[in-house]
Amino acid sequence: MIHMKFLTRSLLAFSLAIGPGHAEPITAANALIAKHQGRSVTADNWMISAANPLAVQAGADVLARGGSAADAMIAAQAVLGLVEPQSSGLGGGAFLVWYDAASGDLTTLDGRETAPLAATPRLFQDKDGKPLSFFEAVVGGRSVGVPATPLLMEEAHKRWGKLAWAGLLEPARKLAADGFEVSKRMAKSVAWDAARLAIAPDTAAYFLPEGAAVQAGDLLKNPAYAETLEDMAQNGASIFYSGPLAEAIVSRVQNAANPGVLDMVDLAIYRIKERPPICVDYHGNQVCGMGPPSSGALTVGQILKLVEPYDLASLGADDPQSWRLIGDASRLAFKDRGRYMADSDYVPVPVQGLLDDGYMAERSALLDRDTALPKVTAGTPEYDHAALWGDDMSIELPSTSHISIVDSFGNALSMTTTIENIFGSRLMVGGFLLNNELTDFSFSSHRNGHPIANRVEPGKRPRSSMSPTIVLRDGKPILVIGSPGGSRIIGFVAQTIIAHLDWGMDIQAAISMPRLVNRSGTYEVEAGDFGTVMAPELEAIGFEVKLKKITSGLHGIAIGDGLKGGADPRREGIVLGD
Secondary structure (H helix, E strand, C coil): CCCHHHHHHHHHHHHHHHCCCCCCCCCHHHHHHHHHCCCCEEECCCEEEECCHHHHHHHHHHHHCCCCHHHHHHHHHHHHHHHCCCCCCCCCEEEEEEECCCCCCEEEEEECCCCCCCCCCCCCECCCCCECCHHHHHCCHHHCCCCCHHHHHHHHHHHHCCCCHHHHHHHHHHHHHHCEECCHHHHHHHHHCHHHHCCCHHHHHHHCHHHCCCCCCCEECCHHHHHHHHHHHHHHHHHHCCCHHHHHHHHHHHCCCCCCCCCHHHHHCCCCEEECCEEEEECCEEEEECCCCECHHHHHHHHHHHHCCCCHHHHCCCCHHHHHHHHHHHHHHHHHHHHHCCCCCCCCCCHHHHHCHHHHHHHHHHHCCCCCCCCCCCCCCCCCCCCCCECCCCCCCCCCEEEEEECCCCCEEEEEEECCCCCCCCCEECCEECCCHHHHCECCCEECCEEECCECCCCCCCCECCCCEEEEECCEEEEEECCCCHHHHHHHHHHHHHHHHCCCCCHHHHHHCCCEEECCCCEEEECCHHHHHHHHHHHHHCCCEEEECCCCCCEEEEEECEEEEEECCCCCCEEEEC
């Protein structure tokens, strides 16, 4: 048995070990990191937590001027696309969850990219019908879906914005024109991916000037991005969907070395969709997030409902049985995710059946044991009509970013934003990278004779694991949380909710604690003192375990007597508030 004191010591050592080192260049961003990162921040009026200090500062300035959470998101996202281009940007997409203080309403907006109308289920197969390797599919135009983030930003501003649109884009425009200091994380990402970034000449010229990767502390200017933002400030998001910039996007995709089928009509017909939020009751709290095409809220919700009958609070974070319950609950939920979850405009997703109390109780009873489940399979939730699907075979690798905001009016925003893989398709237009979001589809269209729900189809939105979440108690928000991390996002978010609500950790401790993730296979345990002790305990229970580096990027705000924020020390994010 591991003692809680050990976990507390491990958390402290872990945070210090992965925090910023003293050898980093002394830049404006690093000064903010040194001052704010890894510390639980408290405030009374407003707060923002995100993955880069320059983006957080831009959002904080907006909030300080009386802007709404939507206004602050726009400013922060525009900066993130410049200073953290490996993770998100104007060429990608996002899911947004909004709590409106005036009405008490919860709104979820689907800004997921779509497949071109010319796409077929064989988009990621070779001439013999065999699935391509991941990077064969990713690099170039084949993987690019319709960019959605600009239109989502504009839609949020129309609904909830308070400050002028053009001014919200100005901090990012100025940074792009005057130059920003390359962060340590961006520099490491460029160095790691240099060979693929070199494939497209304009991408190489920006990230690998004169053939050498940009270095941390370098002053990097992006005049093309500044010009795009200036045009966007004057003419809105429409510039991405018709006109010269849209034509440039289509040309770049169609004329890439690995060409895609995106066309002008695909951009012209794209729309942001408001979807019904998915909420589950967990110990009297309502855990709410984005429904299909996101699998996030459904799978996080299933994990929580499966462990709810068991007393995790008494077991605590140091008991291997807590992790057995969480790990096997996740395995069961991921099996359902793989079979049933996809874009509900194309596939009849049994949302009610997957969260039905009777079905959850039946699946939860499987956990009433002392050892790991020897085998897990998808369940048979009730459908409102018949359907039979094959298990999904999609590849989903981590990148992405997350923003959590509470404004002075009491509104709360949770938005997870992405271009999918690191640096997306590696194609650049207008100073920003285009996504490779279509590789979130299953490369195979059928399995064992059954169609796969998440197969490629014209106009369809690929399934996502992004899990922007707002937790409510008595109709009021108490937690705003989310993370990047590919399909591990679901485990990161579920674990953090459990750590905060069941184990009583403050939000920073819950975010900083070591990550343990099981996606229906090997139990991935974050390397470190805690993982070294826990791994053999989990193996003894019956799990296959792998100790490894796991990079989440959780950013959250707890709401109670004031605001308390946390930022993941595994990235460069900070929290600012007043």
